[in-house]
Amino acid sequence: MSEQNEKWLKELMMLAEGSDNIKTEKQARIVEAAIEIFSEKGFAAASTSEIAQKAGVAEGTIFRHYKTKKDLLISIAGPIAVKMAAPFLMREFASKILDLPHEQFRDLLRTIAKDRLQFVRDHFKLLRILIHEIPFQPELLEQTKALFKEIVLKRMEEIIIHFQKKGQVIEAPPWRILRTTASIFIGMVGTRLLLMPDEDIDEDEEIERTLDLIMYGLSPKPKEEQPRST
Amino acid sequence: MSEQNEKWLKELMMLAEGSDNIKTEKQARIVEAAIEIFSEKGFAAASTSEIAQKAGVAEGTIFRHYKTKKDLLISIAGPIAVKMAAPFLMREFASKILDLPHEQFRDLLRTIAKDRLQFVRDHFKLLRILIHEIPFQPELLEQTKALFKEIVLKRMEEIIIHFQKKGQVIEAPPWRILRTTASIFIGMVGTRLLLMPDEDIDEDEEIERTLDLIMYGLSPKPKEEQPRST
Amino acid sequence: MSEQNEKWLKELMMLAEGSDNIKTEKQARIVEAAIEIFSEKGFAAASTSEIAQKAGVAEGTIFRHYKTKKDLLISIAGPIAVKMAAPFLMREFASKILDLPHEQFRDLLRTIAKDRLQFVRDHFKLLRILIHEIPFQPELLEQTKALFKEIVLKRMEEIIIHFQKKGQVIEAPPWRILRTTASIFIGMVGTRLLLMPDEDIDEDEEIERTLDLIMYGLSPKPKEEQPRST
Amino acid sequence: MSEQNEKWLKELMMLAEGSDNIKTEKQARIVEAAIEIFSEKGFAAASTSEIAQKAGVAEGTIFRHYKTKKDLLISIAGPIAVKMAAPFLMREFASKILDLPHEQFRDLLRTIAKDRLQFVRDHFKLLRILIHEIPFQPELLEQTKALFKEIVLKRMEEIIIHFQKKGQVIEAPPWRILRTTASIFIGMVGTRLLLMPDEDIDEDEEIERTLDLIMYGLSPKPKEEQPRST
DNA sequence: AATGAATGAGCCTTCATTCAT
DNA sequence: AATGAATGAAGGCTCATTCAT
Numbered sequence: 001m002s003e004q005n006e007k008w009l010k011e012l013m014m015l016a017e018g019s020d021n022i023k024t025e026k027q028a029r030i031v032e033a034a035i036e037i038f039s040e041k042g043f044a045a046a047s048t049s050e051i052a053q054k055a056g057v058a059e060g061t062i063f064r065h066y067k068t069k070k071d072l073l074i075s076i077a078g079p080i081a082v083k084m085a086a087p088f089l090m091r092e093f094a095s096k097i098l099d100l101p102h103e104q105f106r107d108l109l110r111t112i113a114k115d116r117l118q119f120v121r122d123h124f125k126l127l128r129i130l131i132h133e134i135p136f137q138p139e140l141l142e143q144t145k146a147l148f149k150e151i152v153l154k155r156m157e158e159i160i161i162h163f164q165k166k167g168q169v170i171e172a173p174p175w176r177i178l179r180t181t182a183s184i185f186i187g188m189v190g191t192r193l194l195l196m197p198d199e200d201i202d203e204d205e206e207i208e209r210t211l212d213l214i215m216y217g218l219s220p221k222p223k224e225e226q227p228r229s230t
Numbered sequence: 231m232s233e234q235n236e237k238w239l240k241e242l243m244m245l246a247e248g249s250d251n252i253k254t255e256k257q258a259r260i261v262e263a264a265i266e267i268f269s270e271k272g273f274a275a276a277s278t279s280e281i282a283q284k285a286g287v288a289e290g291t292i293f294r295h296y297k298t299k300k301d302l303l304i305s306i307a308g309p310i311a312v313k314m315a316a317p318f319l320m321r322e323f324a325s326k327i328l329d330l331p332h333e334q335f336r337d338l339l340r341t342i343a344k345d346r347l348q349f350v351r352d353h354f355k356l357l358r359i360l361i362h363e364i365p366f367q368p369e370l371l372e373q374t375k376a377l378f379k380e381i382v383l384k385r386m387e388e389i390i391i392h393f394q395k396k397g398q399v400i401e402a403p404p405w406r407i408l409r410t411t412a413s414i415f416i417g418m419v420g421t422r423l424l425l426m427p428d429e430d431i432d433e434d435e436e437i438e439r440t441l442d443l444i445m446y447g448l449s450p451k452p453k454e455e456q457p458r459s460t
Numbered sequence: 461m462s463e464q465n466e467k468w469l470k471e472l473m474m475l476a477e478g479s480d481n482i483k484t485e486k487q488a489r490i491v492e493a494a495i496e497i498f499s500e501k502g503f504a505a506a507s508t509s510e511i512a513q514k515a516g517v518a519e520g521t522i523f524r525h526y527k528t529k530k531d532l533l534i535s536i537a538g539p540i541a542v543k544m545a546a547p548f549l550m551r552e553f554a555s556k557i558l559d560l561p562h563e564q565f566r567d568l569l570r571t572i573a574k575d576r577l578q579f580v581r582d583h584f585k586l587l588r589i590l591i592h593e594i595p596f597q598p599e600l601l602e603q604t605k606a607l608f609k610e611i612v613l614k615r616m617e618e619i620i621i622h623f624q625k626k627g628q629v630i631e632a633p634p635w636r637i638l639r640t641t642a643s644i645f646i647g648m649v650g651t652r653l654l655l656m657p658d659e660d661i662d663e664d665e666e667i668e669r670t671l672d673l674i675m676y677g678l679s680p681k682p683k684e685e686q687p688r689s690t
Numbered sequence: 691m692s693e694q695n696e697k698w699l700k701e702l703m704m705l706a707e708g709s710d711n712i713k714t715e716k717q718a719r720i721v722e723a724a725i726e727i728f729s730e731k732g733f734a735a736a737s738t739s740e741i742a743q744k745a746g747v748a749e750g751t752i753f754r755h756y757k758t759k760k761d762l763l764i765s766i767a768g769p770i771a772v773k774m775a776a777p778f779l780m781r782e783f784a785s786k787i788l789d790l791p792h793e794q795f796r797d798l799l800r801t802i803a804k805d806r807l808q809f810v811r812d813h814f815k816l817l818r819i820l821i822h823e824i825p826f827q828p829e830l831l832e833q834t835k836a837l838f839k840e841i842v843l844k845r846m847e848e849i850i851i852h853f854q855k856k857g858q859v860i861e862a863p864p865w866r867i868l869r870t871t872a873s874i875f876i877g878m879v880g881t882r883l884l885l886m887p888d889e890d891i892d893e894d895e896e897i898e899r900t901l902d903l904i905m906y907g908l909s910p911k912p913k914e915e916q917p918r919s920t
Numbered sequence: 921a922a923t924g925a926a927t928g929a930g931c932c933t934t935c936a937t938t939c940a941t
Numbered sequence: 942a943a944t945g946a947a948t949g950a951a952g953g954c955t956c957a958t959t960c961a962t
Binding site: 507508509519520522523527528529 | 930931932933934935
């Protein structure tokens with residue numbers, strides 16, 4: 001990792017902590033209310049007066065803490081992307097994983113998937129806001145794009161290459177492998193949270209079956225030994 | 231397919247045609263301008279006066295054709311979901327496909343993927359609007375949800391089951407197979423159009439390699455014969 | 461007069477007419493109300509809602525005609541300076557006056573004074589606004605400064621020099637003569653309108669006596685013939 | 691001078707000292723900042739928070755010393771008018787001057803002009819504020835008006851009459867003589883400070899030439915002896 | 921005396937919508 | 942069908958002032 005990237009990382013870590021410079025209790029209430037309302041009606045359709053009301057503060061109080069409504073949005077939505085990528089930001093992320101000698105690629109995917117799935121559930125509204133406003137807020141767009149291109153993609157590439165060398169993953173461009181795998185999980189989460197928020201299913205089982213698809217695809221194995229779990 | 235669904239289908243077909251009840255040239259210009267601006271700034275942040283200006287009509291003219299701003303949105307974004315699902319709406323969709331005796335599942339995926347990919351490219355802005363406004367417009371949400379659950383999912387399930395019987399697709403719940411496959415393609419399109427809109431790559435090749443992943447997964451084949459297409 | 465000045469003059473004449481692009485009756489009422497309120501409380505302390513109310517229109521109507529509150533101010537205060545200087549803008553101003561063979565300098569001063577005094581009375585509120593806002597509106601400042609330096613001063617200099625040659629005015633820098641004379645009249649008007657608005661006095665007489673002071677100063681004439689008019 | 695006036699005078703003297711009841715260093719900084727900002731943007735457009743910031747104090751601190759923003763203005767702009775008129779407030783002003791046996795009226799004018807011109811230069815921003823706010827603050831208006839009508843005008847009338855008796859000044863209503871003279875000097879100062887703040891000229895010379903105009907007017911002397919100073 | 925977070929009224933401006941022409 | 946002036950509600954934001962610390 002280049003020196004420049006080192007510096008970048010630090011900034012990112014700070015940004016990730018950024019959401020925590022909430023000093024007063026009122027400010028916390030404002031942020032909470034803003035998350036609720038932004039996620040419900042979208043940034044543009046949300047009104048500061050409604051946020052103030054929900055937060056139980058005067059409208060002016062919002063503007064004491066955030067210079068503009070957009071400031072409030074950025075301070076809320078900005079750090080969440082970094083947090084989403086946080087595991088990949090740890091300097092030792094790749095090395096740690098690669099050191100575990102008998103680790104299977106599948107196990108790695110499972111770990112990441114479960115962890116991030118939990119994160120998504122914990123920060124659903126925030127991520128909703130982020131995703132929705134990214135196209136309209138160049139700051140968010142650039143920051144998030146860079147984060148995933150420079151950090152997540154790079155780290156995952158190292159790992160994928162590692163497992164390719166170990167013969168656990170086919171030879172294909174790492175980015176395509178990452179894209180496909182990520183898409184499948186995102187699709188899983190999206191379906192779960194958006195289309196069927198109420199149905200409750202055995203999630204571990206679902207993840208396992210999805211891992212099957214990722215690892216072995218749709219085409220049935222020629223004949224005998226299918227190493228699939230039931 | 232139930233009787234009720236039959237009726238539904240008709241409505242949908244009409245809805246799909248709905249965008250075509252554009253009578254005057256000015257109305258067409260309004261729609262065009264609205265698509266441009268909605269997709270650029272989002273529905274809530276777009277102003278009817280800006281639309282009117284871009285369309286070269288008076289502000290009042292918009293409201294002669296559409297009762298409200300939201301009306302305009304719905305009349306634009308509503309039909310696009312139906313059109314996106316149009317191939318699956320054809321009564322004969324499944325039967326036609328299933329009749330083609332020597333069809334491979336992979337070939338079917340390829341055909342659908344290419345067709346819909348082209349559609350996405352042709353209607354990028356409209357789909358962008360749809361996706362963005364779905365969470366905030368219950369009408370759009372319900373309509374689209376139903377469309378995919380009742381039509382697309384059902385039709386594809388028939389087909390997947392068909393190919394499972396033929397031994398070309400593993401035994402797994404069809405919805406999971408659909409979800410995974412769809413996610414992969416959506417991820418591919420998304421990456422292409424959003425993250426790297428300028429890079430030009432061999433798309434056919436990319437589709438083929440992605441089909442490889444869908445069919446055979448990430449795990450290398452035990453030994454010799456790899457039945458991959460080039 | 462240079463060519464550039466010729467062009468300038470035209471622009472000024474247009475500006476002078478500028479206040480007349482009042483198209484609707486409501487717009488006229490807005491302008492009238494704005495003059496009233498700006499002059500009464502000052503631009504910054506005036507509120508658009510108050511203006512709207514006084515004009516009997518909706519607040520939004522103001523912004524249909526004037527993009528901003530400041531726009532309204534400029535469109536009101538901008539042309540008045542030009543109108544104040546209008547007599548000096550006429551191309552033939554100097555020549556006309558200089559052609560009148562037996563004209564006395566004193567008569568010229570009297571004519572201008574009476575004319576402009578009437579103008580001030582007719583546009584008192586507008587001039588009040590102009591004078592008050594000039595220091596805070598660079599546009600007004602520059603425009604007005606240039607107007608008086610380039611037009612009024614120049615034209616009056618020609619005339620003063622003319623009368624100096626005729627021996628009716630002492631040899632002194634024309635600008636100082638102009639400044640002194642103008643100051644005296646401005647002081648007269650100011651006193652009249654600001655300090656004693658209600659007292660009514662014989663204005664012609666007052667002007668005549670003031671002309672005495674301008675022409676002969678405070679120092680009594682040595683002895684015999686005092687050519688003063690009664 | 692009436693008894694009532696005597697009392698008035700005392701109040702005025704106190705007012706004149708009023709600006710000095712600045713107790714703490716922070717208060718001094720507030721006043722300084724307020725002068726700067728009031729004079730720059732005008733009272734209404736100035737914000738207390740900006741003043742606080744410039745003064746380096748907390749917003750609340752201003753209101754500990756001045757009950758309201760207007761209070762701050764009055765406490766700043768009020769005394770300056772009195773100070774401007776201070777020389778005329780001295781009880782012995784007229785008598786002192788009139789006792790100087792061989793004093794010329796012209797010398798008196800020169801002395802006052804130079805002194806007050808210096809004062810204007812020293813308190814330019816404050817006077818700017820005063821002049822600007824007088825029309826909107828009845829307190830300032832009444833106070834200032836009374837000050838000049840009751841004190842300055844009265845004292846100067848005595849003096850003018852004195853010099854009229856000595857034959858140094860023509861017979862004309864003293865107020866008109868005062869008005870004219872004052873206007874000429876005000877015009878001179880205004881031109882100097884507002885229109886051409888950067889040009890540097892020989893001020894003493896300028897004053898002398900202006901005195902010429904005041905004393906002898908624009909009309910050339912009949913023939914030989916011109917009693918003008920160089 | 922000093923602070924600065926909090927207030928809420930009020931400001932300028934925008935906007936979807938109406939309606940007379 | 943088309944216009945565009947008019948509306949008035951609502952929006953984001955500022956500000957003088959208060960008050961607990």
